[in-house]
Amino acid sequence: MELIKDLGEHELLRRLRKYCHPNLVGDDGAVFKVSEGMELVVSSDMLVENVHFSDRTTPPYMVGWRSVAANLSDLAAMGAYPLGITVALSLSPQTPWDWLESLYQGMKDCLDRFDTFIIGGDLTGGKVSAITEWRCAIAITALGEVKANQKILRNTAQTGDVIVTTGNHGLSRAGLEILLYPEKYQDLQENIKQKLILAHQKPQPRLDVIPRLHPYAPITGMDSSDGLADAIIQICQQSNKGARIYLDKIAPCAEILHITDDATALKWTLFGGEDFELVLCLSPEKAEKLIKGDRPLIKRIGEITEEKPIILIDNSNPDSEVLLDSNEIFNHF
Amino acid sequence: MELIKDLGEHELLRRLRKYCHPNLVGDDGAVFKVSEGMELVVSSDMLVENVHFSDRTTPPYMVGWRSVAANLSDLAAMGAYPLGITVALSLSPQTPWDWLESLYQGMKDCLDRFDTFIIGGDLTGGKVSAITEWRCAIAITALGEVKANQKILRNTAQTGDVIVTTGNHGLSRAGLEILLYPEKYQDLQENIKQKLILAHQKPQPRLDVIPRLHPYAPITGMDSSDGLADAIIQICQQSNKGARIYLDKIAPCAEILHITDDATALKWTLFGGEDFELVLCLSPEKAEKLIKGDRPLIKRIGEITEEKPIILIDNSNPDSEVLLDSNEIFNHF
Numbered sequence: 001m002e003l004i005k006d007l008g009e010h011e012l013l014r015r016l017r018k019y020c021h022p023n024l025v026g027d028d029g030a031v032f033k034v035s036e037g038m039e040l041v042v043s044s045d046m047l048v049e050n051v052h053f054s055d056r057t058t059p060p061y062m063v064g065w066r067s068v069a070a071n072l073s074d075l076a077a078m079g080a081y082p083l084g085i086t087v088a089l090s091l092s093p094q095t096p097w098d099w100l101e102s103l104y105q106g107m108k109d110c111l112d113r114f115d116t117f118i119i120g121g122d123l124t125g126g127k128v129s130a131i132t133e134w135r136c137a138i139a140i141t142a143l144g145e146v147k148a149n150q151k152i153l154r155n156t157a158q159t160g161d162v163i164v165t166t167g168n169h170g171l172s173r174a175g176l177e178i179l180l181y182p183e184k185y186q187d188l189q190e191n192i193k194q195k196l197i198l199a200h201q202k203p204q205p206r207l208d209v210i211p212r213l214h215p216y217a218p219i220t221g222m223d224s225s226d227g228l229a230d231a232i233i234q235i236c237q238q239s240n241k242g243a244r245i246y247l248d249k250i251a252p253c254a255e256i257l258h259i260t261d262d263a264t265a266l267k268w269t270l271f272g273g274e275d276f277e278l279v280l281c282l283s284p285e286k287a288e289k290l291i292k293g294d295r296p297l298i299k300r301i302g303e304i305t306e307e308k309p310i311i312l313i314d315n316s317n318p319d320s321e322v323l324l325d326s327n328e329i330f331n332h333f
Numbered sequence: 334m335e336l337i338k339d340l341g342e343h344e345l346l347r348r349l350r351k352y353c354h355p356n357l358v359g360d361d362g363a364v365f366k367v368s369e370g371m372e373l374v375v376s377s378d379m380l381v382e383n384v385h386f387s388d389r390t391t392p393p394y395m396v397g398w399r400s401v402a403a404n405l406s407d408l409a410a411m412g413a414y415p416l417g418i419t420v421a422l423s424l425s426p427q428t429p430w431d432w433l434e435s436l437y438q439g440m441k442d443c444l445d446r447f448d449t450f451i452i453g454g455d456l457t458g459g460k461v462s463a464i465t466e467w468r469c470a471i472a473i474t475a476l477g478e479v480k481a482n483q484k485i486l487r488n489t490a491q492t493g494d495v496i497v498t499t500g501n502h503g504l505s506r507a508g509l510e511i512l513l514y515p516e517k518y519q520d521l522q523e524n525i526k527q528k529l530i531l532a533h534q535k536p537q538p539r540l541d542v543i544p545r546l547h548p549y550a551p552i553t554g555m556d557s558s559d560g561l562a563d564a565i566i567q568i569c570q571q572s573n574k575g576a577r578i579y580l581d582k583i584a585p586c587a588e589i590l591h592i593t594d595d596a597t598a599l600k601w602t603l604f605g606g607e608d609f610e611l612v613l614c615l616s617p618e619k620a621e622k623l624i625k626g627d628r629p630l631i632k633r634i635g636e637i638t639e640e641k642p643i644i645l646i647d648n649s650n651p652d653s654e655v656l657l658d659s660n661e662i663f664n665h666f
Contacts, residue, residue, distance in 0.1 A: 027487050028410035028555055029376035029477070034367045043362035044454045046421035046472050077361035088379035088472050121377045139379050139421050139472030144362070154360050222361055 004100065005093030015097070019104040021084065021117035030120030032083060038145035040083075043074035049136040057179040060099045062201040063138075064106025066274075070225060071142035072114055073205035073276040077223035079152035079213065080144030084119030085111070090137040103138075114207050119143075150217045152280070157220040157239035161304040162287035165250075166206050166277045166297055169228040170265065173272025174256045175200030185259060192255050203276045209297070213280070216290055221280035229270040229324055231279035232302075236310055239281075243310045245302035245324070270324075337433065338426030348430075352437040354417065354450035363453030365416060371478035373416075376407035382469040390512040393432045395534040396471075397439025399607075403558060404475035405447055406538035406609040410556035412485035412546065413477030417452030418444070423470040436471075447540050452476070483550045485613070490553040490572035494637040495620035498583075499539050499610045499630055502561040503598065506605025507589045508533030518592060525588050536609045542630070546613070549623055554613035562603040562657055564612035565635075569643055572614075576643045578635035578657070603657075 004012065021030075034040050045067070047053060053063045068085065075082050087107070091100070111117055175196035178185045185193060206223070213219055220239065224231045228250065236243050252265035260268070281304055282290065291298050302313075310324040337345065354363075367373050378400070380386060386396045401418065408415050420440070424433070444450055508529035511518045518526060539556070546552055553572065557564045561583065569576050585598035593601070614637055615623065624631050635646075643657040 028407040029374040029413065029475070031372050031374050031411065031479070031484060033372050036369075039364050039366055040373065040476075041362040041364050042419055042453050042474070042476065044419040044421045044472065044474060046423050046470070048423050048470075074361040078364065080362065086375055086377040086474055088377045088474075090379050090381050090470055120375050137379070137381075137423055137470050137472075139377065139470075139474075141375070141377060141419055141421075141472075141474040142362070143373075143375065146364070151364060 002097040003093065004091055004095045004097060007097060012100075015101070016104060019108045019118060021119045030084075030086070032119060034083070034145050037147065039148055039151070041075055041078045041080040041144040041146055042141060043071060043078075043144075044139065044141045045071055045074070046137060046139045048138075057176060058201060060102035061106035061109075064103040064108075065110045065202050066106075067138050067140055068107045068110040069203045069205050069276060070274075071140045072110070072116075072207060073203075073223045073225055075142050075144035076206045076210055076276075076278065077152060077221065077225075078144065078146060079150050079210055079217075079219070080146035081210065082111075082114055082116040082207070083143040083145055084117045085143065086141045087118055087121040088139040089121075090139075092136065095136065110202075114205070150214055152213075152219050152221045154220065154222050154235050155238035155240075156218065157235050157241050157281040157304045158283070159241060159304055159306040160284065161220065161281040162284050162300055163232065163235075163243060163245070163279065163281050163302040163304060164287055164291060164298050164300050165224070165228065165279050166209055167275065168253050169224060169250070169275050169277060170252055170256050170269035170272045171196055171199035172203060172274040172276075173200075173268040174259055174265075177259065177268075188259060192258055196255055196259070199275070203274060205276050206278045209278060209294070212294060213290070216282055216286040219280050219282045219286075221278055224275050224277045224279055225273060227271045227273040228275075228277075228279065230273070232310060233324060235279065235281060236304070236308075239304070242305040242308040243302050244305055245310065245312050247312055247314045248316070249299065249301040335430040336426065337424055337428045337430060340430060348434070349437060352441045352451060354452045363417075363419070365452060367416070367478050370480065372481055372484070374408055374411045374413040374477040374479055375474060376404060376411075376477075377472065377474045378404055378407070380471045380473075390509060391534060393435035394439035394442075397436040397441075398443045398535050399439075400471050400473055401440045401443040402536045402538050402609060403607075404473045405443070405449075405540060406536075406556045406558055408475050408477035409539045409543055409609075409611060410485060410554065410558075411477065411479060412483050412543055412550075412552070413479035414543065415444075415447055415449040415540070416476040416478055417450045418476065419474045420451055420454040421472040422454075423472075425469065428469065443535075447538070483547055485546075485552050485554045485611075487553065487555050487568050488571035488573075489551065490568050490574050490614040490637045491616070492574060492637055492639040493617065494553065494614040495617050495633055496565065496568075496576060496578070496612065496614050496635045496637060497620055497624060497631050497633050498557070498561065498612050499542055500608065501586050502557060502583070502608050502610060503585055503589050503602035503605045504529055504532035505536060505607040505609075506533075506601040507592055510592065510601075521592060525591055529588055529592070532608070536607060538609050539611045542611060542627070545627060546623070549615055549619040552613050552615045552619075554611055557608050557610045557612055558606060560604045560606040561608075561610075561612065563606070565643060566657060568612065568614060569637070569641075572637070575638040575641040576635050577638055578643065578645050580645055580647045581649075582632065582634040
């Protein structure tokens with residue numbers, strides 16, 4: 001087995017170059033253009049082994065895919081199109097080359113899907129400066145561009161705005177459960193199992209939705225990387241508003257209900273995280289048009305209120321009111 | 334003693350916000366403008382405790398200063414002016430708050446010197462997502478802008494170009510030596526000791542020189558973060574040229590000769606690294622004007638040749654020819 005430490009820096013850089021933008025030269029920095037009239041959006045992330053991913057649940061290809069997806073999702077959450085990413089790595093010298101190759105292949109495949117590239121990093125400086133005796137850490141900075149009036153911010157929600165989400169929530173968390181306890185789910189239908197695992201291992205940032213939002217700008221929102229509940233709470237806090245969310249509109253997917261009880265399924269749907277969907281707020285008229293054009297991908301889940309609390313409304317039980325609170329969100333279920 | 338883990342994420346972010354750009358809001362990404370007609374320059378770095386710095390030789394304030402200086406130097410090496418940096422951190426929960434505060438103060442003081450800011454990072458996402466049980470890792474991405482025709486690249490050196498450097502080399506390495514073996518240098522003159530230690534702990538990226546280079550664009554070059562010899566070799570390799578370097582023009586500083594023998598002093602001067610000076614190549618006419626206007630900061634050390642080898646020329650011993658080679662640079666001394 002080839003180990004990183006046996007390859008030497010020069011050979012390592014040579015091998016990794018094919019995963020990067022073809023124009024990437026070994027200079028002190030990468031140079032590129034932001035389109036005229038566009039603003040630059042920058043987002044940084046550090047993923048650490050055994051904290052953000054583990055070999056147990058995530059093969060290196062998937063670690064690469066997910067780390068890129070998370071960063072592209074941050075761009076989508078701002079309404080921005082990707083210009084490229086930079087990658088800085090801290091690796092153990094004992095890391096097998098195969099592991100690193102799979103990591104980069106995963107990054108590249110996710111980038112390819114969205115026509116973007118690795119444009120720089122600690123590799124381009126001519127040194128892999130961060131080889132340590134320790135576990136892997138991956139620092140990614142995503143660069144994107146957006147027209148000023150098409151920026152999606154968190155703090156601009158208005159009373160009466162309709163709250164919509166793309167896609168479904170809780171699937172990634174359900175997939176993780178299957179990966180953590182495979183023996184428990186060995187009799188599960190294969191197509192359900194694969195769908196949930198794929199949701200966890202190869203999430204899709206919602207860049208596909210961005211062009212369809214342009215006619216309705218400006219829109220408030222963010223991604224649901226830390227969970228649907230977190231996104232709603234962040235938007236309300238930063239906009240100094242509250243919200244009413246309809247429980248029947250955020251009912252867990254059938255696939256999730258296949259593998260767990262109702263209460264757990266709702267918990268995963270609200271707090272699971274890493275589904276990388278968008279949670280957006282816009283006026284009722286705009287929301288109606290957007291939903292009409294994008295059914296069933298985009299659906300209405302509630303509305304922004306002037307009063308602060310975020311209330312979960314159960315239509316089948318009109319007397320019940322569950323509050324969503326940032327300090328206690330996990331205590332409600 | 335306050336530990337990171339006892340502060341909680343919200344309080345930690347609140348405390349760190351004062352070191353960031355005042356307009357920084359907690360959104361998925363930071364948004365800013367690149368000036369019209371300018372290209373974007375991006376450079377990423379990861380610094381890992383006990384690999385790139387250690388508490389033994391570098392207090393946290395200096396770690397912060399040096400990590401920012403290294404990244405701003407990458408921008409200077411491209412001829413670019415800083416727009417800001419992003420910072421992503423991996424910290425042990427056992428990290429004392431005081432340590433983190435000093436780290437950020439060091440980063441901020443270095444940024445202030447060059448009128449720039451922390452504009453984003455893993456902090457802005459509303460989570461310190463990378464707290465681990467392990468040593469500290471700091472990932473910095475520096476963003477800068479440059480006019481297309483003022484870019485400084487490594488691969489454009491021409492035969493006959495004069496090679497110049499800013500400042501002095503080897504001082505940072507000498508400062509490290511004093512920090513590593515303080516007992517050995519306890520009788521050293523205080524002003525020399527302080528100068529060398531400062532060169533190691535608070536290096537100055539050469540952004541001050543960039544505006545003075547504009548009249549002579551385009552210029553070839555890079556910074557000497559990995560050593561003077563490395564910079565010369567990188568430029569020659571990427572430009573497919575060789576060089577003649579005059580040993581008397583790269584003679585070690587008096588301060589270095591105060592603390593070590595001639596051979597070691599020359600070794601530190603050529604290979605020490607982390608002086609963050611610029612090594613530049615330009616036509617003899619342009620070089621003459623640049624040096625004239627900036628003496629003694631900028632000085633001529635050699636010239637680019639068509640023939641590949643990089644020759645160190647000792648005028649006092651015309652028969653000697655020492656070759657500088659990327660695979661053997663350490664073996665020549």
